[in-house]
Amino acid sequence: MDAQELKQYLADAPPSVVRLEIEKHFDALTDRQKRYAHFISRASFGGSRIVARQISPESEPILDFILALHKSSGGDWKALQAKAAISDQDLDHFLQYAAQFLGNNGNYKSFGDAKFIPRCPESAFAALAATSPDAQKFYDATTGAIFSTDKPALMHLGYPEQGHMTTYYPGSPDITKAEIDAVSAWMEKKGLLPENTRLARTKDGSFEIWIASADRTLPGEGGDIGNETEFKIEDGTLAGKTITLVYGDYSKEMALIAASIRGAAENSANENQKKMHDAYAKSFQSGSLLAFKDSQRFWIRDKGPMVESNIGFIETYRDPAGIRGEWEGFASMVNLERTRAFGALVDAAPSLIPLLPWSKDFEKDKFLSPDFTSLEVLTFSGSGIPAGINIPNYDDIRQTEGFKNVSLGNVLSAKAPDEKIPFIADKDLGIYQRYRDGSFEVQVGLHELTGHGCGKLLQETSPGVFNFDRENPPISPLTEKPVATWYKPGQTWGSVFGSWAGSYEECRAELVAMYLSCEFPVLQIFGFGDGSVNIDGEAGDVLYASYLSMARAGLTSLEMWDPKSQKWGQPHSQARFSILQCFLAAGDDFCKLEYNGDDLTDLKISLDRSKILTAGRKAVGDYLQKLHIYKATADVEAGVKFYGDMTHVDPEFWGKKVRDEVLRNKQPRKVFVQANTYLDEATGTVTLKHYDATLEGMIQSWAERQI
Known part of the structure; x- marks a missing residue:
C-alpha cells in the first residue's frame, strides 16, 4: 500500500474527545433507581470484550495492551514516555490511537468498518511494550496486526472469501x-x-x-x-x-452479564421491569433467543421508566451476512422536558403516516403507539453510540405488539471544539449552524418513529394463512397490477434481503423523515413556527437545514466507500449517498454541486430552498415509494437491483474526484468519554465519577471500569 493510500487509514490526529454529560440527570434519581442504573451499566460494559472479539482477533489484546500500560504507568504517561525513551510526538500518537481504539471498542471504525493504524512508527509501540511484562505479553499477542497493511482487503470488514x-x-x-x-x-x-x-x-x-x-x-x-x-x-x-x-x-462474559442483570432485577421499579430482566438473565445464561424476545416484549410494556435500558446482541450491520448481532447495552435517564415533544409526535403519528406515498394496503392496520423518550446516556457499550434507536428488530413483535423509540439527547448535543463544516456555502453557514441540532432532532424523531415504525410486510404467516386478502391482492402503485410476491412462512425481512437489509431500511427511514419533515405542524411540535406553511420563516430555516444536512451527509459519506473493493463500509452512509443522488436527480435545479476547478477544492452544495416542497419532496416521495413497496412485498430481486443502482458510485467522478476532496476535508469523528458508577455494598448507595474530555481521561475511564 503506497503512502497516499495509507493516509486514509491513519488514526485521527487527534480524535474529537467529548464527554457525555449526565450528572444532573443521575443525581435526580432515587437510591433504588441509581442501583438499577448501576447494575445495567455494569452488565452493558461487561460485554466490552465481546465487542472487541467480534471486530478482529487483535482487538482484545490491543485493549489489554492499553490497559496494561495505564496500570504500569499509574496514569503518569510522561513517566512512561521517559522509561520507553520515545518522543513527545510518538507519545501523542500512541494516546490518540488508544483513545480512538477505545471509542470504537476495536481497531476498525464503528462508522465505516475500516481499520485505522497509529501514526507513529512501530518501534514506538515496541518501546512502550518493553516497559512492562504484561504490556509485552499483550503486545506480542497482537502478532503485528496493529500496523499491518500488507493485505488491502483486510483493511475492511466483510466476507472471508x-x-x-x-x-x-x-x-x-x-x-x-x-x-x-x-x-x-x-x-x-x-x-x-x-x-x-x-x-x-x-x-x-x-x-x-x-x-x-x-x-x-x-x-x-x-x-x-x-x-x-x-x-x-x-x-x-x-x-x-x-x-x-x-x-x-x-x-465468562455472559456469566458476569447475567449476574449484573439479576442485580438490576432486584432493583426494578415494577413487575414488567423485573420480568424483563429475568428474561434477559435466562437468555444470557442459557443462550435462548426466545427468552430474549420475551425480554423485549416486557421492555415494550415498561412505559415511561425513569431509567431506560436495552441490552443484548442487537444490530446486525457488521456481520457481512447481515443477520448476526453485535453486543450493545445502554443505561440512560429520561429527559422529561424533551420527551414531551416526542410524546406529541407519537400522538400525531396516526395522522402523519397516511400522508406517505402508498395506500393503506401497505400499512399496518393500526399504528401501535410506542414509548418515545428523549434520553441522557449514562452508559452506552458497543462499538459506537447512535443518535436514536428504534427496537426491537424482530418483525413479528414490531408488526403486532409494538416497539419503542429513543432519542439520545446528550449524544445529539455533544460538540467537538473548533469543529469545521466543509461543503456548506458561506451564505448558508449561519442557518446551518443555528438550526442543525434542531433539524437533526426532528429528523431523528421522524426517522425512528414513523420511519422504522411504519409499513406492513405482506406475509403468509403460516401455510395457507395470509395477513392480506390473497384472493384480491393489493394493487402495487409501481406496476398498477396485483402484487405477486410476499413473505413465505418463516421468512423475515432480514432473511430475505440479507446483507442489503440494514442499509436499505436505514434509507427508507431517512426518506420517511425527509418526506414528513415538510409537514409544518411537525416542525411546530418541536417549537418551530406556528404550523402554517412558511418556507421563509423559522420553520422553513429548520427544514432547509435538514435538507442541507442530508445532502452534506451524502457527500461526506464517500469516505466510507472503498474504491478497491467497490464496497460500502457503513450502512447509513450508503443510504445517505443514495439520497444525495436522489436530490441531484430531482430536476428543476433543485440540488447541484458547485465548483470551479477540476480538483474540486471549492466544492459546495447548492440547494434551492424554494423548491424543497415541490421538486425536492416529489423526488423523495418517488424514491421512498419504490423502496417501501419492494420491501412490503418481499420483492428482493427488484428491490436490491434498484437500491444497488441508487448506491452505485461512479469511479471516475464520485469515486475519484469527489472522494479525494471529501478525504482532504475529513473531520475526526467524536469519541465519547463516559462516566463510571460505584456501588457501596454496605450502604447501597451509588456514586458517579466523571472523567476529563482528554485522551488520558478516555483511557482512565476504561481502566477504572475493570472490564
Missing part, C-alpha cells in the same frame, strides 16, 4: 458466502434465531454454530429448537455435512 476481516466466522478463512447462506437457510427452517451466534467451518467441512451463553452445555430444559445439538443434513447444498450447536461462546 473476499479477503476481508470478520470474526463472525472464527477460524474459517475458507468458508464461502454460499455456505454461510445455506446454514442461514437451515437455521431459518429450524427456527433457530441467529443474532447471538457465530459460525465456524470445521476441518472436515462440517459446521459449528457457536451460541453465546454462560452455560457451556445444552440447557436441561432444552434449547430453542429442542434437545438435539447435532444435525446430519440429508439434502441440498449441505448434504452429508453435520451442523453442531456449541454452547458457551463468550461464557
Whole structure:
C-alpha cells in the first residue's frame, strides 16, 4: 500500500474527545433507581470484550495492551514516555490511537468498518511494550496486526472469501458466502434465531454454530429448537455435512452479564421491569433467543421508566451476512422536558403516516403507539453510540405488539471544539449552524418513529394463512397490477434481503423523515413556527437545514466507500449517498454541486430552498415509494437491483474526484468519554465519577471500569 493510500487509514490526529454529560440527570434519581442504573451499566460494559472479539482477533489484546500500560504507568504517561525513551510526538500518537481504539471498542471504525493504524512508527509501540511484562505479553499477542497493511482487503470488514476481516466466522478463512447462506437457510427452517451466534467451518467441512451463553452445555430444559445439538443434513447444498450447536461462546462474559442483570432485577421499579430482566438473565445464561424476545416484549410494556435500558446482541450491520448481532447495552435517564415533544409526535403519528406515498394496503392496520423518550446516556457499550434507536428488530413483535423509540439527547448535543463544516456555502453557514441540532432532532424523531415504525410486510404467516386478502391482492402503485410476491412462512425481512437489509431500511427511514419533515405542524411540535406553511420563516430555516444536512451527509459519506473493493463500509452512509443522488436527480435545479476547478477544492452544495416542497419532496416521495413497496412485498430481486443502482458510485467522478476532496476535508469523528458508577455494598448507595474530555481521561475511564 503506497503512502497516499495509507493516509486514509491513519488514526485521527487527534480524535474529537467529548464527554457525555449526565450528572444532573443521575443525581435526580432515587437510591433504588441509581442501583438499577448501576447494575445495567455494569452488565452493558461487561460485554466490552465481546465487542472487541467480534471486530478482529487483535482487538482484545490491543485493549489489554492499553490497559496494561495505564496500570504500569499509574496514569503518569510522561513517566512512561521517559522509561520507553520515545518522543513527545510518538507519545501523542500512541494516546490518540488508544483513545480512538477505545471509542470504537476495536481497531476498525464503528462508522465505516475500516481499520485505522497509529501514526507513529512501530518501534514506538515496541518501546512502550518493553516497559512492562504484561504490556509485552499483550503486545506480542497482537502478532503485528496493529500496523499491518500488507493485505488491502483486510483493511475492511466483510466476507472471508473476499479477503476481508470478520470474526463472525472464527477460524474459517475458507468458508464461502454460499455456505454461510445455506446454514442461514437451515437455521431459518429450524427456527433457530441467529443474532447471538457465530459460525465456524470445521476441518472436515462440517459446521459449528457457536451460541453465546454462560452455560457451556445444552440447557436441561432444552434449547430453542429442542434437545438435539447435532444435525446430519440429508439434502441440498449441505448434504452429508453435520451442523453442531456449541454452547458457551463468550461464557465468562455472559456469566458476569447475567449476574449484573439479576442485580438490576432486584432493583426494578415494577413487575414488567423485573420480568424483563429475568428474561434477559435466562437468555444470557442459557443462550435462548426466545427468552430474549420475551425480554423485549416486557421492555415494550415498561412505559415511561425513569431509567431506560436495552441490552443484548442487537444490530446486525457488521456481520457481512447481515443477520448476526453485535453486543450493545445502554443505561440512560429520561429527559422529561424533551420527551414531551416526542410524546406529541407519537400522538400525531396516526395522522402523519397516511400522508406517505402508498395506500393503506401497505400499512399496518393500526399504528401501535410506542414509548418515545428523549434520553441522557449514562452508559452506552458497543462499538459506537447512535443518535436514536428504534427496537426491537424482530418483525413479528414490531408488526403486532409494538416497539419503542429513543432519542439520545446528550449524544445529539455533544460538540467537538473548533469543529469545521466543509461543503456548506458561506451564505448558508449561519442557518446551518443555528438550526442543525434542531433539524437533526426532528429528523431523528421522524426517522425512528414513523420511519422504522411504519409499513406492513405482506406475509403468509403460516401455510395457507395470509395477513392480506390473497384472493384480491393489493394493487402495487409501481406496476398498477396485483402484487405477486410476499413473505413465505418463516421468512423475515432480514432473511430475505440479507446483507442489503440494514442499509436499505436505514434509507427508507431517512426518506420517511425527509418526506414528513415538510409537514409544518411537525416542525411546530418541536417549537418551530406556528404550523402554517412558511418556507421563509423559522420553520422553513429548520427544514432547509435538514435538507442541507442530508445532502452534506451524502457527500461526506464517500469516505466510507472503498474504491478497491467497490464496497460500502457503513450502512447509513450508503443510504445517505443514495439520497444525495436522489436530490441531484430531482430536476428543476433543485440540488447541484458547485465548483470551479477540476480538483474540486471549492466544492459546495447548492440547494434551492424554494423548491424543497415541490421538486425536492416529489423526488423523495418517488424514491421512498419504490423502496417501501419492494420491501412490503418481499420483492428482493427488484428491490436490491434498484437500491444497488441508487448506491452505485461512479469511479471516475464520485469515486475519484469527489472522494479525494471529501478525504482532504475529513473531520475526526467524536469519541465519547463516559462516566463510571460505584456501588457501596454496605450502604447501597451509588456514586458517579466523571472523567476529563482528554485522551488520558478516555483511557482512565476504561481502566477504572475493570472490564
